[in-house]
Amino acid sequence: MSDALIVAALLLTAFMATAVVLTRDPARQAIVLSGYGLVLAVLFVVLQAPDVAMSQTGVGTVVVPLIVMLAVHAIRRHHTREPDERDDS
Amino acid sequence: MSRRARLLVLAFGGCGLALLFALAAFRLPDFGGTSHPYGQRTLPNAIAHHTPNVISSINFDQRAFDTLGEELILMASALAAVLILRTVRAEQEDAAGKHAYGPAQVFDALRITGYALLPVTIMTGVYIVAHGYLSPGGGFQGGVVLGSAIHLVYLSGDYPALARIRPIPMFEAGEALAAGAFVALALAFAGQVTAMNAVVGLEVGSAVVLTLAKFFEQALLVRKDT
Numbered sequence: 001m002s003d004a005l006i007v008a009a010l011l012l013t014a015f016m017a018t019a020v021v022l023t024r025d026p027a028r029q030a031i032v033l034s035g036y037g038l039v040l041a042v043l044f045v046v047l048q049a050p051d052v053a054m055s056q057t058g059v060g061t062v063v064v065p066l067i068v069m070l071a072v073h074a075i076r077r078h079h080t081r082e083p084d085e086r087d088d089s
Numbered sequence: 090m091s092r093r094a095r096l097l098v099l100a101f102g103g104c105g106l107a108l109l110f111a112l113a114a115f116r117l118p119d120f121g122g123t124s125h126p127y128g129q130r131t132l133p134n135a136i137a138h139h140t141p142n143v144i145s146s147i148n149f150d151q152r153a154f155d156t157l158g159e160e161l162i163l164m165a166s167a168l169a170a171v172l173i174l175r176t177v178r179a180e181q182e183d184a185a186g187k188h189a190y191g192p193a194q195v196f197d198a199l200r201i202t203g204y205a206l207l208p209v210t211i212m213t214g215v216y217i218v219a220h221g222y223l224s225p226g227g228g229f230q231g232g233v234v235l236g237s238a239i240h241l242v243y244l245s246g247d248y249p250a251l252a253r254i255r256p257i258p259m260f261e262a263g264e265a266l267a268a269g270a271f272v273a274l275a276l277a278f279a280g281q282v283t284a285m286n287a288v289v290g291l292e293v294g295s296a297v298v299l300t301l302a303k304f305f306e307q308a309l310l311v312r313k314d315t
Contacts, residue, residue, distance in 0.1 A: 002121075050225035051144040054217065058233030063297060066240070070304040078313065 203245025228289025
């Protein structure tokens with residue numbers, strides 16, 4: 001039973017990791033990365049490491065994707081000439 | 090280096106890593122076995138010091154010195170973000186008020202969800218920090234939750250609201266004070282798990298807020314001089 005759970009969580013992690021790599025647009029990739037972080041946290045819970053899962057949820061699904069989104073937005077803004085008032089991609 | 094040479098170096102490194110990884114993986118003890126040499130040494134110590142969450146006991150009691158290094162790494166990276174992402178001479182910074190949304194630009198559903206989740210998230214963060222010695226969680230996890238919770242205000246309100254509730258100098262002072270207090274605790278009073286959790290929570294929360302604040306400034310406010 002627990003083995004099946006671990007295998008399922010591992011497969012899900014591999015699936016999401018592939019999805020992150022295959023997503024080409026960086027802004028979309030940040031969202032998929034967030035989903036991957038959540039799946040990874042599920043794997044940690046299945047492997048009985050709730051403390052690590054909590055860190056992973058906080059850092060991997062919230063902070064890192066947010067930083068990536070903000071960085072992508074900053075790069076896009078600095079590369080377009082005209083000042084943008086409500087561009088919020 | 091040419092493309093071919095780079096690929097050769099990559100192949101060499103990759104093969105070496107694969108070989109060492111395979112060798113290491115085959116020598117691992119069986120999954121879920123009965124031999125736990127590390128657990129056998131840490132568990133009695135954790136119980137002797139009345140810290141039911143063994144992970145917290147390892148982090149803040151038995152190996153507090155390692156955690157000290159990790160916390161200083163986080164502080165150094167927050168410091169680096171503040172230093173590198175400052176406004177340089179060829180740039181100018183908008184006032185936060187320029188980035189106020191009109192009420193029509195955020196969905197009401199998102200706004201209400203954000204405002205409803207904010208107090209719940211902050212309470213969860215405080216709970217995770219305060220109960221770190223007893224249940225899964227602790228200063229780091231709770232600190233990350235607290236530090237990112239504030240940004241729900243950005244989702245549901247606008248940038249000026251976020252800028253108002255997180256005055257940067259206060260978080261810089263909090264970061265420095267908490268890091269100093271943690272060094273003192275780790276060197277002199279290792280084992281004060283609850284106090285160390287609280288200090289680490291403050292330090293990590295401030296570091297997350299500061300780092301994200303710098304990224305927000307770059308994404309929204311800073312622009313090239315025209």
